[in-house]
Amino acid sequence: MSSMTSWSRRAAGAALAGALLAPSAGWTQISDDVIKIGVLTDLAGPASDPTGRGSVAAAEMAVADFGGSVVGKPIEVISANHQLKADIGAAIARQWYDVDRVDLIVDVPVSAVGLAVQEVARQRQRLLIVHSTGTTDFTGKACSPYGMQWAFNTHALATGTAREVVKRGGDTWFFLTADYAFGHALERDASEVVKQGGGKVVGAVRHPFVSPDLTSFVLQAKASKAKIIGLASGPPDNTNAIKIGGEFQLFQGGQQMAALLILITDIHALGLKTAQGLLLTTSFYWDMDEQTRNWSKRFMARINRAPTMWQAGVYSAVAHYLKAVKATGTDAPLKVAAQMRAMPVDDFFSRHGKLREDGLMVTDVHLVQVKTPEESKYPWDYYKVLATIPGEEAFQAPDPVCPLVKK
Numbered sequence: 001m002s003s004m005t006s007w008s009r010r011a012a013g014a015a016l017a018g019a020l021l022a023p024s025a026g027w028t029q030i031s032d033d034v035i036k037i038g039v040l041t042d043l044a045g046p047a048s049d050p051t052g053r054g055s056v057a058a059a060e061m062a063v064a065d066f067g068g069s070v071v072g073k074p075i076e077v078i079s080a081n082h083q084l085k086a087d088i089g090a091a092i093a094r095q096w097y098d099v100d101r102v103d104l105i106v107d108v109p110v111s112a113v114g115l116a117v118q119e120v121a122r123q124r125q126r127l128l129i130v131h132s133t134g135t136t137d138f139t140g141k142a143c144s145p146y147g148m149q150w151a152f153n154t155h156a157l158a159t160g161t162a163r164e165v166v167k168r169g170g171d172t173w174f175f176l177t178a179d180y181a182f183g184h185a186l187e188r189d190a191s192e193v194v195k196q197g198g199g200k201v202v203g204a205v206r207h208p209f210v211s212p213d214l215t216s217f218v219l220q221a222k223a224s225k226a227k228i229i230g231l232a233s234g235p236p237d238n239t240n241a242i243k244i245g246g247e248f249q250l251f252q253g254g255q256q257m258a259a260l261l262i263l264i265t266d267i268h269a270l271g272l273k274t275a276q277g278l279l280l281t282t283s284f285y286w287d288m289d290e291q292t293r294n295w296s297k298r299f300m301a302r303i304n305r306a307p308t309m310w311q312a313g314v315y316s317a318v319a320h321y322l323k324a325v326k327a328t329g330t331d332a333p334l335k336v337a338a339q340m341r342a343m344p345v346d347d348f349f350s351r352h353g354k355l356r357e358d359g360l361m362v363t364d365v366h367l368v369q370v371k372t373p374e375e376s377k378y379p380w381d382y383y384k385v386l387a388t389i390p391g392e393e394a395f396q397a398p399d400p401v402c403p404l405v406k407k
Contacts, residue, residue: 029330043081062318089113111135111182143402151313158190160281166197174226175204178233187232284309291348316349362391
C-alpha cells in the first residue's frame with residue numbers, strides 16, 4: 001500500500017555522506033536511524049488535483065531543501081492512496097506506524113479519514129499533521145497531543161467568506177451541503193457566522209459526497225429564493241454545483257453562490273468565464289509576493305500547476321517538523337511537538353504563524369475574488385486579494401472540550 005519514492009532513495013544515499021559530520025550518537029536519539037515521513041493522500045480520486053502528487057512533491061521539496069538528512073540521519077518520503085475511505089486510511093496508518101516505522105503522516109484529505117487517522121496516531125503515539133482535513137472537531141473533541149491541523153479549518157473559511165458576503169448584502173442563505181463530516185462542519189460554522197452578522201439561514205439540503213448529479217439539489221436551492229447559496233462542499237461537488245447553477249441561469253435570477261471551500265485547481269478546471277466574481281477564502285495564494293512566487297515557481301516546474309493551500313501547507317509543516325527534530329536531536333513525538341509549538345511558523349506560507357496547544361496552526365487567511373478573463377494577464381493569474389484576515393480573527397478560540405486546552 002505504500003512505496004518509497006526514487007527521489008527518497010537518492011536522498012537517503014546522499015545523506016550518508018554527511019553522517020560523519022553529524023552530532024554524536026550519544027547526543028541524538030533518532031529511532032531506526034532514519035526519519036520517515038508518509039504522505040497519506042488521494043492519488044487518483046476527486047481530491048487528487050489539490051492534494052495527491054502535488055502533496056508528495058511538496059514534502060519531497062521540503063526534504064531536499066533541508067539537505068536530505070537531519071542530525072546526520074537520512075529522511076525518507078513514502079506515499080499511499082487512501083481512496084477517500086476512512087477504513088483504508090486507518091489501515092494504512094496502522095501499517096505505517098507499526099511496521100514501516102513512519103514518524104510523521106501528513107496531508108490526509110477529507111475529514112472522515114483525517115479523524116480516523118487521528119485516532120490511530122493517538123493510539124500509536126506518533127505524529128500526524130493534516131492539511132486537507134478541515135473539521136474543527138479535529139482540534140476540539142477529537143484533539144490529540146500527537147495531531148496538528150496546519151493549513152485551514154472550516155471556521156476560518158466561514159469567517160472569511162460568509163462574513164464578507166453578509167457585509168455586502170447577502171443576508172439570506174440556503175446551504176447545499178455534502179453529506180459527510182467536512183460538509184456538516186462547514187455548514188455549521190458558516191451558519192453561525194451568517195447569524196452573527198445579522199443574516200438568516202432559510203434552509204439546507206444535503207447530497208451524497210461526489211454525487212453523480214446535483215441538479216435536483218441545485219433546483220431546491222434556487223426555489224428557496226435565498227440571495228446566497230452556500231456551497232458547503234469540496235471538489236468535485238462545489239465545481240459541479242457552480243456549473244449547474246450557470247446552466248439553470250441561477251445567477252441571472254439574482255442569486256449568488258458562495259464557495260465556502262474552493263481551491264485554485266477548481267478555478268482552473270471551471271475556467272475564469274464560469275468562475276469569475278466568486279468570493280473565497282484561502283490561507284495561501286501563489287502570486288501574493290516574492291516569497292510565495294519564488295517557492296511556487298519551483299513547485300510549478302515539477303507539477304505543471306499552481307500549488308493549492310494544502311500542498312503549500314505540506315511543505316511548510318514538513319520543514320517546521322524537521323527544524324524541530326534538528327533543534328531537539330530526537331524524533332521522540334512529544335518532544336518534537338513541544339518544540340514545534342515553541343517556534344513561530346515563519347516562512348513563505350505563514351508569516352508569524354503559531355501552533356497552539358490544541359494542535360491548530362493559527363495563520364492569516366485571505367479573502368480573494370476570482371478575476372474576469374480580461375483581468376488575468378498570465379497563467380494561473382486568477383485572484384484579486386481583497387483583504388487579509390489576521391489568524392486570531394479567522395480561527396476559533398481553543399475549544400474547552402479539548403483536554404489539552406488550559407482551562
